[in-house]
Amino acid sequence: MNRVTSTEYVSPVGPVLLTFIDDALVRLHVASDGVDLARAEIAHRLGVVPDPDPSPGDDLARQLDEYFDGARRSFEVSLDWRLVRGFTRNALEASQQIPYGEVASYGEVAAMAGAPRAARAVGTACASSPFSIVVPVHRVVRADGSIGEYGGHPEVKEFLLSLEDEAARGDGLRARA
Missing domain, CATH: 3.30.160 (Double Stranded RNA Binding Domain)
Known part of the structure; x- marks a missing residue:
């Protein structure tokens, strides 16, 4: 058991x-x-x-x-996918390919998941993700670049995106120094 x-x-x-x-x-x-x-x-x-x-x-x-703290770009944790079904898993796995500090649109993630016309389904998958933060659905944005709702808490999504953007830009500055 x-x-x-x-x-x-x-x-x-x-x-x-x-x-x-x-x-x-x-x-x-x-x-x-x-x-x-x-x-x-x-x-x-x-x-x-x-x-x-x-x-x-x-x-x-x-x-x-x-x-x-801005020091980690990805997570090393085993995931139990039992709460995820069908295309939702494909969409969540595709969102894991979005590089740290970058974003992709719902349509781009749909194409990455093998269903280019399923942008709305990607939105549903992101909203229902059981792996917030660890599977970076916060990096998935609307086609116009706006961030969307993030489960009714866009301030959390904005915080995560800002954190990653700041850390990624800081890395670039350190690399040039």
């Missing part, structure tokens, strides 16, 4: 609930509406109440610290 655990991570964008099945991340949820609600939602989706245990999330918490 699989062990389901969760722990809270305090981030600059608010509380984050990290939920693991064994050692694989099944959900990273920016809990803008509160950690208790996020815990109830994941318990409902998985059909089990996760044990509170920070140890499976220790390494990811360290990686998140590095990311928010």
Whole structure:
């Protein structure tokens, strides 16, 4: 039987609930509406109440610290895709190809996922991603360059994009120095 655990991570964008099945991340949820609600939602989706245990999330918490400090460009964590179905997975995997500090449109991600006419489906996939931040759906923007809603919290998306842009530009300045 699989062990389901969760722990809270305090981030600059608010509380984050990290939920693991064994050692694989099944959900990273920016809990803008509160950690208790996020815990109830994941318990409902998985059909089990996760044990509170920070140890499976220790390494990811360290990686998140590095990311928010501008020192990490990607995450090394096993993902449990059980909450993702069909084209949503293709779209999320395609969004992982967007380089740090850059953006791609919903249409571009749809083409990368093998369905060039599925821009709206990419929007739905990004909105329902169980792997916020770790799978960089915040790098997916509208065709006109505007950032979109990001699950009703565009300020979080704006923060993440600004963080990456600043860190990426800083790297360029250091490389020239």
